[in-house]
Amino acid sequence: MTTRWLTPEEQRAWRAYLAATQLLEDAIDRRLQQDAGMPHLYYSILVHLSEAPERRLRMTGLAERVKITRSRLTYAVARLERDGLVRREGCASDRRGSLALLTEEGAAVLEEAAPGHVEVVRAALFDHLDAEQVGQLEEICGRIARALQGDGDAGCALGELPWRRRSAPCE
Structure with a gap:
């Protein structure tokens, strides 16, 4: 099989994409650490839970929405649970499954961190x-x-x- 190398135009586009996404993710992480003491991944978990019916999702569904492995999600949810932002509970229809539930404290932290998050996203991306x-x-x-x-x-x-x-x- 012959390698299809990137053209010079594709290479420039790829490098620009990498630089932009890495810088944006870093800016968001720094702001969320400052405002809420959490990385962007944890904020994303809280956002997905806040948008779900009854602010709860099955862990496997949450992993798919956040686009991370179930083991990485389990670790992150355990941390959020220790901080009182999320609670886990069993699944009524499947003993093997579990749900993640956004707590009132988690909703309050999310509400407080959201303006800073959107400010960074707007300033770094959409304003341009x-x-x-x-x-x-x-x-x-x-x-x-x-x-x-x-x-x-x-x-x-x-x-x-x-x-x-x-x-x-x-x-």
């Missing part, structure tokens, strides 16, 4: 794009995500995704 570019960014990122996940006709996944595991929903 016009409306058309925002639409293009959404389209490009969506296409890449669908291709990597093997969703629909966007292409095939580049290997098995570690957070994907189908299981029965908890009631």
Whole structure:
């Protein structure tokens, strides 16, 4: 098989993408550490729980939404649980499953940290794009995500995704 090397244009685009995403993630992490004492990953877990019905999700579903392995999620949720921001409970329909639940304290921390988070995202990303570019960014990122996940006709996944595991929903 012949290696399809990147063209000079693709190499520049790739390097620009890497620099932008690494700098953005670092800026978000620094702000969330300052405002809430937590990394972006933990904030993302709280956000997904806050958006879920009854502020609870099955752990496997939460891992898929956050795009991390179940073992990494278990570690993160244990930390959030120690801090009183999340609580775990058993799944009524499946003894093997468990749910993560956003506590009142977790909701308060999220509410306090959200303005700083959105301020960084806006200043670092959206303030530099016009409306058309925002639409293009959404389209490009969506296409890449669908291709990597093997969703629909966007292409095939580049290997098995570690957070994907189908299981029965908890009631």
